[in-house]
Amino acid sequence: MPFVDSHCHINFPDLANQADLLLKQMADNQVSHALCVSVSLPEWPGVIEMAERYPNIYASVGVHPDYEDTPEPSVEQLIELAQHPKVIAIGETGLDYYRLTGDLEWQRERFRTHIRAAKSCGKPLIIHTRAAAEDTLRIMREEGACEVGGVMHCFTESWAVAEAAIAENFHISFSGIVTFKNAVELKEVARRTPLERMLIETDSPYLAPVPFRGKMNHPALVKHVAEHIADLRETTVDAIATATTANFFNLFRAARP
Template identity: 75%
Template sequence: MFIDSHCHIDFPELAEKIDALQDAMRANQVSHALCISVNLAGLPGVLDMAERFDNVFATVGVHPDYEDCEEPSVERLVALAKHPRVVGIGETGLDYYRLTGDLEWQRERFRVHIRAARQTGLPLIVHTRSSAEDTLRILEEEGAAEVGGVMHCFTENREVAAAAIALNFHISLSGIVTFKNAVELKEVARSIPLERMLIETDSPYLAPVPFRGKTNHPALVKHVAEHIADLRGVPLATIAEATTRNFIRLFKPPGLSQ
Protein backbone atom coordinates (compact mmCIF):
# COMPACT_ATOMS: atom_id res chain seq x y z
CA MET A 1 0.00 0.00 0.00
CA PHE A 2 0.97 3.64 -0.38
CA ILE A 3 0.51 6.62 1.93
CA ASP A 4 0.26 10.21 0.70
CA SER A 5 2.31 12.03 3.33
CA HIS A 6 1.26 15.54 2.28
CA CYS A 7 -1.95 16.72 0.63
CA HIS A 8 -4.54 19.48 0.89
CA ILE A 9 -7.80 17.62 0.38
CA ASP A 10 -9.55 20.29 2.44
CA PHE A 11 -9.03 22.79 -0.40
CA PRO A 12 -12.33 23.44 -2.24
CA GLU A 13 -11.34 21.80 -5.54
CA LEU A 14 -10.76 18.50 -3.74
CA ALA A 15 -13.14 18.72 -0.78
CA GLU A 16 -16.17 18.97 -3.07
CA LYS A 17 -15.39 15.55 -4.58
CA ILE A 18 -13.91 13.81 -1.56
CA ASP A 19 -16.00 10.64 -1.91
CA ALA A 20 -14.73 10.09 -5.47
CA LEU A 21 -11.18 10.74 -4.28
CA GLN A 22 -11.57 8.11 -1.59
CA ASP A 23 -12.73 5.64 -4.25
CA ALA A 24 -9.70 6.49 -6.38
CA MET A 25 -7.39 5.99 -3.42
CA ARG A 26 -8.77 2.52 -2.79
CA ALA A 27 -8.46 1.64 -6.49
CA ASN A 28 -4.78 2.65 -6.45
CA GLN A 29 -3.85 1.03 -3.12
CA VAL A 30 -3.38 4.38 -1.40
CA SER A 31 -4.49 3.51 2.10
CA HIS A 32 -4.01 6.78 4.00
CA ALA A 33 -3.33 10.48 3.54
CA LEU A 34 -2.03 13.30 5.73
CA CYS A 35 -4.06 16.49 5.29
CA ILE A 36 -1.84 19.49 5.96
CA SER A 37 -2.80 22.71 7.71
CA VAL A 38 -1.69 25.97 6.07
CA ASN A 39 -3.34 28.51 8.39
CA LEU A 40 -5.41 28.54 11.55
CA ALA A 41 -8.52 29.86 9.81
CA GLY A 42 -8.57 26.78 7.59
CA LEU A 43 -7.79 24.29 10.36
CA PRO A 44 -11.45 23.32 10.97
CA GLY A 45 -11.65 22.04 7.39
CA VAL A 46 -8.48 19.99 7.86
CA LEU A 47 -9.79 18.50 11.10
CA ASP A 48 -13.16 17.80 9.50
CA MET A 49 -11.47 15.60 6.89
CA ALA A 50 -9.59 13.70 9.58
CA GLU A 51 -12.72 13.26 11.68
CA ARG A 52 -14.89 12.09 8.77
CA PHE A 53 -12.43 9.56 7.36
CA ASP A 54 -10.44 7.12 9.45
CA ASN A 55 -7.74 6.96 6.77
CA VAL A 56 -7.01 10.70 6.94
CA PHE A 57 -4.78 12.35 9.53
CA ALA A 58 -4.17 16.05 10.20
CA THR A 59 -1.51 18.57 11.14
CA VAL A 60 -1.64 22.05 12.64
CA GLY A 61 0.45 24.97 11.45
CA VAL A 62 0.76 28.15 9.40
CA HIS A 63 2.51 28.11 6.03
CA PRO A 64 5.30 30.69 5.52
CA ASP A 65 3.50 32.17 2.49
CA TYR A 66 0.56 33.36 4.63
CA GLU A 67 1.63 36.82 5.71
CA ASP A 68 -1.69 38.43 6.70
CA CYS A 69 -3.26 35.85 8.98
CA GLU A 70 -3.55 34.90 12.63
CA GLU A 71 -0.02 34.50 13.92
CA PRO A 72 0.39 31.28 15.92
CA SER A 73 1.97 31.18 19.35
CA VAL A 74 3.69 28.16 20.83
CA GLU A 75 0.86 27.83 23.33
CA ARG A 76 -1.83 27.98 20.64
CA LEU A 77 -0.14 25.35 18.50
CA VAL A 78 0.40 23.05 21.47
CA ALA A 79 -3.27 23.35 22.47
CA LEU A 80 -4.52 22.67 18.93
CA ALA A 81 -2.17 19.71 18.57
CA LYS A 82 -4.00 17.89 21.37
CA HIS A 83 -6.70 16.92 18.87
CA PRO A 84 -6.48 13.10 18.60
CA ARG A 85 -6.18 13.15 14.79
CA VAL A 86 -3.28 15.63 14.72
CA VAL A 87 0.03 13.86 14.10
CA GLY A 88 2.39 16.69 13.13
CA ILE A 89 3.26 20.38 13.38
CA GLY A 90 3.26 22.38 10.15
CA GLU A 91 3.34 23.13 7.33
CA THR A 92 6.03 25.51 8.46
CA GLY A 93 9.39 26.74 7.22
CA LEU A 94 10.77 29.47 5.00
CA ASP A 95 9.97 30.69 1.49
CA TYR A 96 12.17 33.38 -0.03
CA TYR A 97 10.81 32.76 -3.53
CA ARG A 98 7.26 34.12 -3.27
CA LEU A 99 7.88 36.82 -0.66
CA THR A 100 10.64 39.41 -0.48
CA GLY A 101 11.77 42.16 1.83
CA ASP A 102 12.33 41.80 5.56
CA LEU A 103 11.27 38.22 6.28
CA GLU A 104 12.33 38.06 9.91
CA TRP A 105 8.67 37.43 10.80
CA GLN A 106 8.85 34.26 8.71
CA ARG A 107 11.94 33.05 10.53
CA GLU A 108 10.35 33.79 13.91
CA ARG A 109 7.19 31.92 12.93
CA PHE A 110 9.35 28.96 11.96
CA ARG A 111 11.04 29.01 15.36
CA VAL A 112 7.62 29.08 17.06
CA HIS A 113 6.59 25.92 15.21
CA ILE A 114 9.81 24.13 16.12
CA ARG A 115 9.33 25.00 19.79
CA ALA A 116 5.75 23.75 19.65
CA ALA A 117 6.91 20.52 18.06
CA ARG A 118 9.46 19.99 20.81
CA GLN A 119 6.81 20.60 23.47
CA THR A 120 4.33 18.19 21.90
CA GLY A 121 6.84 15.62 20.69
CA LEU A 122 5.25 15.74 17.23
CA PRO A 123 7.33 15.80 14.03
CA LEU A 124 7.67 18.90 11.85
CA ILE A 125 6.48 19.29 8.27
CA VAL A 126 8.95 21.72 6.71
CA HIS A 127 8.55 23.80 3.57
CA THR A 128 11.70 25.40 2.17
CA ARG A 129 12.05 27.30 -1.09
CA SER A 130 15.07 29.42 -2.03
CA SER A 131 15.93 29.29 1.67
CA ALA A 132 17.75 26.03 2.36
CA GLU A 133 20.69 27.57 4.23
CA ASP A 134 18.51 29.47 6.72
CA THR A 135 16.10 26.55 7.03
CA LEU A 136 18.86 24.15 8.06
CA ARG A 137 20.46 26.74 10.35
CA ILE A 138 17.24 27.42 12.25
CA LEU A 139 16.42 23.72 12.54
CA GLU A 140 19.81 23.18 14.13
CA GLU A 141 19.66 26.26 16.39
CA GLU A 142 16.23 25.31 17.71
CA GLY A 143 17.08 21.66 18.36
CA ALA A 144 14.61 20.30 15.81
CA ALA A 145 16.52 17.01 15.61
CA GLU A 146 14.89 16.12 18.92
CA VAL A 147 11.59 15.49 17.14
CA GLY A 148 12.67 15.27 13.51
CA GLY A 149 10.17 15.46 10.71
CA VAL A 150 10.03 15.76 6.95
CA MET A 151 11.36 18.13 4.32
CA HIS A 152 8.23 18.11 2.21
CA CYS A 153 8.09 18.42 -1.58
CA PHE A 154 11.88 18.32 -1.64
CA THR A 155 13.50 20.17 -4.56
CA GLU A 156 17.04 20.76 -3.29
CA ASN A 157 20.29 18.89 -4.04
CA ARG A 158 21.99 15.89 -2.48
CA GLU A 159 24.02 18.03 -0.09
CA VAL A 160 20.92 19.67 1.39
CA ALA A 161 19.23 16.27 1.61
CA ALA A 162 22.19 14.83 3.50
CA ALA A 163 22.23 17.80 5.91
CA ALA A 164 18.51 17.41 6.57
CA ILE A 165 18.87 13.68 7.16
CA ALA A 166 21.70 14.39 9.60
CA LEU A 167 19.20 16.56 11.52
CA ASN A 168 16.81 13.58 11.84
CA PHE A 169 14.58 14.57 8.92
CA HIS A 170 13.01 12.55 6.13
CA ILE A 171 12.99 13.57 2.47
CA SER A 172 9.56 13.57 0.82
CA LEU A 173 9.38 13.36 -2.95
CA SER A 174 6.42 14.69 -4.92
CA GLY A 175 5.31 14.58 -8.55
CA ILE A 176 8.16 16.97 -9.37
CA VAL A 177 10.54 14.00 -9.39
CA THR A 178 8.71 12.68 -12.47
CA PHE A 179 9.30 15.88 -14.46
CA LYS A 180 11.82 15.53 -17.29
CA ASN A 181 13.89 18.54 -16.23
CA ALA A 182 14.17 17.50 -12.56
CA VAL A 183 17.62 16.01 -13.16
CA GLU A 184 19.14 16.92 -9.79
CA LEU A 185 16.09 15.74 -7.89
CA LYS A 186 16.15 12.40 -9.67
CA GLU A 187 19.68 11.94 -8.36
CA VAL A 188 18.43 12.66 -4.85
CA ALA A 189 15.72 10.02 -5.34
CA ARG A 190 18.35 7.50 -6.40
CA SER A 191 20.76 8.20 -3.56
CA ILE A 192 18.96 8.91 -0.29
CA PRO A 193 18.56 6.04 2.17
CA LEU A 194 15.24 4.25 1.76
CA GLU A 195 14.65 4.49 5.51
CA ARG A 196 14.51 8.29 5.17
CA MET A 197 12.18 8.52 2.17
CA LEU A 198 8.52 9.55 2.02
CA ILE A 199 6.22 10.15 -0.95
CA GLU A 200 3.52 12.77 -1.39
CA THR A 201 1.29 14.56 -3.85
CA ASP A 202 1.05 18.08 -2.36
CA SER A 203 -2.33 17.92 -4.10
CA PRO A 204 -4.13 19.69 -5.64
CA TYR A 205 -0.77 20.85 -7.04
CA LEU A 206 2.11 19.20 -8.91
CA ALA A 207 0.41 16.21 -10.53
CA PRO A 208 2.99 13.65 -11.64
CA VAL A 209 3.63 12.63 -15.22
CA PRO A 210 1.47 11.55 -17.11
CA PHE A 211 -1.09 13.80 -15.37
CA ARG A 212 1.05 16.94 -15.29
CA GLY A 213 -1.08 20.08 -15.56
CA LYS A 214 -4.19 18.41 -14.19
CA THR A 215 -5.60 18.59 -10.67
CA ASN A 216 -3.56 16.36 -8.42
CA HIS A 217 -5.09 14.07 -5.76
CA PRO A 218 -3.84 11.43 -3.29
CA ALA A 219 -4.42 8.42 -5.57
CA LEU A 220 -1.72 9.72 -7.91
CA VAL A 221 1.01 9.25 -5.29
CA LYS A 222 1.37 5.74 -6.71
CA HIS A 223 2.88 7.28 -9.85
CA VAL A 224 5.50 9.05 -7.75
CA ALA A 225 6.44 5.71 -6.20
CA GLU A 226 6.56 4.02 -9.61
CA HIS A 227 8.99 6.61 -10.95
CA ILE A 228 11.26 6.33 -7.90
CA ALA A 229 11.26 2.53 -8.24
CA ASP A 230 12.34 2.90 -11.88
CA LEU A 231 15.08 5.36 -10.94
CA ARG A 232 16.46 3.05 -8.27
CA GLY A 233 15.95 -0.16 -10.25
CA VAL A 234 13.93 -1.82 -7.51
CA PRO A 235 10.45 -3.39 -7.38
CA LEU A 236 7.56 -1.00 -6.74
CA ALA A 237 6.78 -2.99 -3.59
CA THR A 238 10.14 -1.96 -2.14
CA ILE A 239 9.23 1.72 -2.35
CA ALA A 240 5.69 1.10 -1.11
CA GLU A 241 6.83 -0.88 1.91
CA ALA A 242 9.66 1.48 2.86
CA THR A 243 7.69 4.72 2.58
CA THR A 244 4.69 3.27 4.42
CA ARG A 245 6.91 1.98 7.20
CA ASN A 246 8.69 5.33 7.44
CA PHE A 247 5.40 7.24 7.64
CA ILE A 248 4.13 5.06 10.48
CA ARG A 249 7.41 5.26 12.37
CA LEU A 250 7.62 9.04 12.04
CA PHE A 251 4.02 10.14 12.63
CA LYS A 252 2.76 7.26 14.82
CA PRO A 253 -0.78 7.74 13.47
CA PRO A 254 -3.62 6.32 15.59
CA GLY A 255 -4.80 2.94 14.36
CA LEU A 256 -1.68 2.20 12.31
CA SER A 257 1.28 0.11 13.39
CA GLN A 258 4.30 -1.36 11.66
Protein backbone atom coordinates in the same frame (compact mmCIF):
# COMPACT_ATOMS: atom_id res chain seq x y z
CA MET B 1 1.87 -3.20 -0.08
CA PRO B 2 -0.27 -0.02 0.09
CA PHE B 3 1.00 3.50 -0.52
CA VAL B 4 0.61 6.48 1.83
CA ASP B 5 0.29 10.08 0.63
CA SER B 6 2.34 11.88 3.28
CA HIS B 7 1.26 15.41 2.26
CA CYS B 8 -1.91 16.65 0.58
CA HIS B 9 -4.42 19.49 0.82
CA ILE B 10 -7.72 17.73 0.20
CA ASN B 11 -9.47 20.36 2.32
CA PHE B 12 -8.89 22.89 -0.48
CA PRO B 13 -12.20 23.66 -2.26
CA ASP B 14 -11.45 21.90 -5.56
CA LEU B 15 -10.87 18.62 -3.72
CA ALA B 16 -13.05 18.95 -0.62
CA ASN B 17 -16.24 19.04 -2.68
CA GLN B 18 -15.47 15.59 -4.09
CA ALA B 19 -13.98 13.99 -1.00
CA ASP B 20 -15.96 10.74 -1.21
CA LEU B 21 -14.74 10.20 -4.78
CA LEU B 22 -11.14 10.93 -3.74
CA LEU B 23 -11.33 8.31 -1.00
CA LYS B 24 -12.72 5.75 -3.46
CA GLN B 25 -9.92 6.53 -5.92
CA MET B 26 -7.39 6.09 -3.12
CA ALA B 27 -8.80 2.65 -2.32
CA ASP B 28 -8.85 1.67 -6.01
CA ASN B 29 -5.15 2.60 -6.28
CA GLN B 30 -3.96 0.98 -3.04
CA VAL B 31 -3.40 4.29 -1.23
CA SER B 32 -4.33 3.37 2.31
CA HIS B 33 -3.84 6.68 4.17
CA ALA B 34 -3.19 10.37 3.58
CA LEU B 35 -2.05 13.31 5.71
CA CYS B 36 -4.09 16.48 5.13
CA VAL B 37 -1.76 19.37 5.91
CA SER B 38 -2.68 22.71 7.47
CA VAL B 39 -1.56 26.00 5.90
CA SER B 40 -3.36 28.56 8.10
CA LEU B 41 -5.37 28.71 11.31
CA PRO B 42 -8.57 30.00 9.64
CA GLU B 43 -8.49 26.99 7.31
CA TRP B 44 -7.61 24.47 10.03
CA PRO B 45 -11.24 23.58 10.91
CA GLY B 46 -11.65 22.25 7.36
CA VAL B 47 -8.50 20.15 7.76
CA ILE B 48 -9.61 18.58 11.01
CA GLU B 49 -13.16 18.06 9.72
CA MET B 50 -11.73 15.98 6.88
CA ALA B 51 -9.67 13.92 9.33
CA GLU B 52 -12.66 13.39 11.60
CA ARG B 53 -14.86 12.28 8.71
CA TYR B 54 -12.51 9.63 7.32
CA PRO B 55 -10.62 7.17 9.55
CA ASN B 56 -7.68 6.90 7.12
CA ILE B 57 -7.10 10.67 6.84
CA TYR B 58 -4.83 12.40 9.35
CA ALA B 59 -4.22 16.10 10.00
CA SER B 60 -1.49 18.55 10.93
CA VAL B 61 -1.68 22.02 12.42
CA GLY B 62 0.46 24.94 11.29
CA VAL B 63 0.83 28.12 9.24
CA HIS B 64 2.63 28.09 5.88
CA PRO B 65 5.48 30.61 5.44
CA ASP B 66 3.83 32.05 2.30
CA TYR B 67 0.82 33.28 4.28
CA GLU B 68 1.76 36.82 5.27
CA ASP B 69 -1.64 38.33 6.11
CA THR B 70 -3.01 35.64 8.40
CA PRO B 71 -3.36 35.19 12.16
CA GLU B 72 0.03 34.44 13.68
CA PRO B 73 0.12 31.23 15.74
CA SER B 74 1.54 31.08 19.25
CA VAL B 75 3.39 28.12 20.70
CA GLU B 76 0.53 27.60 23.17
CA GLN B 77 -2.12 27.68 20.45
CA LEU B 78 -0.31 25.13 18.29
CA ILE B 79 0.18 22.83 21.28
CA GLU B 80 -3.49 23.07 22.20
CA LEU B 81 -4.71 22.25 18.68
CA ALA B 82 -2.17 19.43 18.40
CA GLN B 83 -3.90 17.60 21.26
CA HIS B 84 -6.62 16.46 18.86
CA PRO B 85 -6.13 12.69 18.37
CA LYS B 86 -6.09 12.97 14.57
CA VAL B 87 -3.34 15.63 14.55
CA ILE B 88 -0.07 13.80 13.96
CA ALA B 89 2.32 16.64 13.01
CA ILE B 90 3.15 20.33 13.33
CA GLY B 91 3.25 22.25 10.05
CA GLU B 92 3.60 22.95 7.37
CA THR B 93 6.16 25.46 8.46
CA GLY B 94 9.53 26.66 7.26
CA LEU B 95 10.91 29.41 5.04
CA ASP B 96 10.11 30.58 1.52
CA TYR B 97 12.21 33.36 0.03
CA TYR B 98 11.00 32.64 -3.51
CA ARG B 99 7.57 34.32 -3.46
CA LEU B 100 8.10 36.99 -0.80
CA THR B 101 10.77 39.67 -0.52
CA GLY B 102 11.81 42.34 1.96
CA ASP B 103 12.30 41.84 5.66
CA LEU B 104 11.26 38.24 6.28
CA GLU B 105 12.22 38.04 9.93
CA TRP B 106 8.54 37.33 10.70
CA GLN B 107 8.89 34.11 8.66
CA ARG B 108 11.91 33.02 10.68
CA GLU B 109 10.14 33.78 13.97
CA ARG B 110 7.06 31.85 12.84
CA PHE B 111 9.30 28.90 11.97
CA ARG B 112 10.89 28.99 15.42
CA THR B 113 7.41 29.05 17.01
CA HIS B 114 6.47 25.85 15.20
CA ILE B 115 9.68 24.06 16.19
CA ARG B 116 9.16 25.00 19.83
CA ALA B 117 5.55 23.78 19.72
CA ALA B 118 6.62 20.50 18.11
CA LYS B 119 9.22 19.90 20.80
CA SER B 120 6.70 20.69 23.53
CA CYS B 121 4.03 18.30 22.24
CA GLY B 122 6.41 15.65 20.89
CA LYS B 123 5.08 15.62 17.35
CA PRO B 124 7.24 15.76 14.21
CA LEU B 125 7.58 18.76 11.89
CA ILE B 126 6.53 19.18 8.27
CA ILE B 127 9.02 21.63 6.76
CA HIS B 128 8.66 23.64 3.56
CA THR B 129 11.80 25.32 2.24
CA ARG B 130 12.20 27.20 -1.03
CA ALA B 131 15.15 29.41 -1.95
CA ALA B 132 15.99 29.41 1.78
CA ALA B 133 17.86 26.19 2.50
CA GLU B 134 20.75 27.76 4.41
CA ASP B 135 18.52 29.65 6.85
CA THR B 136 16.13 26.71 7.15
CA LEU B 137 18.90 24.34 8.23
CA ARG B 138 20.44 26.95 10.51
CA ILE B 139 17.18 27.53 12.41
CA MET B 140 16.52 23.78 12.60
CA ARG B 141 19.90 23.39 14.30
CA GLU B 142 19.53 26.42 16.57
CA GLU B 143 16.10 25.34 17.79
CA GLY B 144 16.93 21.64 18.16
CA ALA B 145 14.43 20.38 15.59
CA CYS B 146 16.32 17.09 15.56
CA GLU B 147 14.70 16.23 18.90
CA VAL B 148 11.37 15.54 17.18
CA GLY B 149 12.51 15.09 13.58
CA GLY B 150 10.10 15.32 10.71
CA VAL B 151 10.04 15.64 6.95
CA MET B 152 11.39 18.05 4.34
CA HIS B 153 8.26 17.99 2.21
CA CYS B 154 8.07 18.34 -1.58
CA PHE B 155 11.87 18.33 -1.65
CA THR B 156 13.52 20.24 -4.52
CA GLU B 157 16.96 21.04 -3.12
CA SER B 158 20.39 19.52 -3.71
CA TRP B 159 21.81 16.29 -2.33
CA ALA B 160 23.97 18.35 0.04
CA VAL B 161 20.84 19.89 1.57
CA ALA B 162 19.13 16.50 1.76
CA GLU B 163 22.18 15.01 3.48
CA ALA B 164 22.23 17.86 6.01
CA ALA B 165 18.51 17.44 6.73
CA ILE B 166 18.88 13.68 7.18
CA ALA B 167 21.67 14.36 9.67
CA GLU B 168 19.13 16.46 11.62
CA ASN B 169 16.78 13.47 11.93
CA PHE B 170 14.55 14.41 8.97
CA HIS B 171 13.04 12.42 6.14
CA ILE B 172 13.04 13.53 2.49
CA SER B 173 9.66 13.50 0.74
CA PHE B 174 9.32 13.37 -3.03
CA SER B 175 6.34 14.76 -4.92
CA GLY B 176 5.33 14.60 -8.57
CA ILE B 177 8.17 17.01 -9.37
CA VAL B 178 10.58 14.06 -9.35
CA THR B 179 8.76 12.68 -12.42
CA PHE B 180 9.30 15.87 -14.45
CA LYS B 181 11.81 15.52 -17.27
CA ASN B 182 13.85 18.58 -16.28
CA ALA B 183 14.19 17.59 -12.59
CA VAL B 184 17.62 16.07 -13.23
CA GLU B 185 19.24 17.02 -9.92
CA LEU B 186 16.18 15.92 -7.92
CA LYS B 187 16.20 12.52 -9.61
CA GLU B 188 19.78 12.07 -8.37
CA VAL B 189 18.63 12.95 -4.83
CA ALA B 190 15.92 10.28 -5.14
CA ARG B 191 18.56 7.73 -6.13
CA ARG B 192 20.84 8.63 -3.20
CA THR B 193 18.38 9.13 -0.33
CA PRO B 194 18.49 6.14 2.04
CA LEU B 195 15.31 4.13 1.65
CA GLU B 196 14.66 4.32 5.40
CA ARG B 197 14.56 8.14 5.14
CA MET B 198 12.21 8.45 2.17
CA LEU B 199 8.55 9.46 1.96
CA ILE B 200 6.27 10.07 -1.03
CA GLU B 201 3.51 12.67 -1.42
CA THR B 202 1.27 14.44 -3.89
CA ASP B 203 1.04 17.96 -2.39
CA SER B 204 -2.32 17.85 -4.16
CA PRO B 205 -4.11 19.65 -5.69
CA TYR B 206 -0.77 20.81 -7.12
CA LEU B 207 2.12 19.17 -9.00
CA ALA B 208 0.42 16.15 -10.56
CA PRO B 209 3.01 13.57 -11.62
CA VAL B 210 3.68 12.53 -15.20
CA PRO B 211 1.56 11.41 -17.09
CA PHE B 212 -1.02 13.69 -15.41
CA ARG B 213 1.13 16.82 -15.32
CA GLY B 214 -0.96 19.98 -15.65
CA LYS B 215 -4.11 18.31 -14.35
CA MET B 216 -5.56 18.46 -10.85
CA ASN B 217 -3.58 16.27 -8.49
CA HIS B 218 -5.11 14.00 -5.83
CA PRO B 219 -3.84 11.36 -3.36
CA ALA B 220 -4.50 8.34 -5.60
CA LEU B 221 -1.77 9.58 -7.96
CA VAL B 222 0.96 9.14 -5.35
CA LYS B 223 1.63 5.67 -6.73
CA HIS B 224 3.06 7.28 -9.88
CA VAL B 225 5.68 9.02 -7.73
CA ALA B 226 6.59 5.64 -6.24
CA GLU B 227 6.77 4.03 -9.69
CA HIS B 228 9.14 6.68 -10.99
CA ILE B 229 11.42 6.42 -7.95
CA ALA B 230 11.45 2.63 -8.34
CA ASP B 231 12.63 3.07 -11.94
CA LEU B 232 15.32 5.55 -10.87
CA ARG B 233 16.62 3.18 -8.21
CA GLU B 234 16.21 0.05 -10.36
CA THR B 235 14.05 -1.63 -7.76
CA THR B 236 10.42 -2.70 -7.46
CA VAL B 237 7.44 -0.47 -6.79
CA ASP B 238 6.59 -2.78 -3.91
CA ALA B 239 9.98 -2.05 -2.32
CA ILE B 240 9.29 1.70 -2.46
CA ALA B 241 5.73 1.25 -1.17
CA THR B 242 6.85 -1.00 1.68
CA ALA B 243 9.61 1.35 2.80
CA THR B 244 7.74 4.64 2.49
CA THR B 245 4.61 3.29 4.22
CA ALA B 246 6.68 1.91 7.10
CA ASN B 247 8.59 5.19 7.31
CA PHE B 248 5.34 7.16 7.52
CA PHE B 249 4.07 5.22 10.52
CA ASN B 250 7.48 5.17 12.19
CA LEU B 251 7.78 8.95 11.88
CA PHE B 252 4.17 9.91 12.59
CA ARG B 253 3.76 7.69 15.62
CA ALA B 254 0.31 9.10 16.50
CA ALA B 255 -0.98 7.61 13.22
CA ARG B 256 -0.06 4.03 14.07
CA PRO B 257 -3.08 1.70 13.89
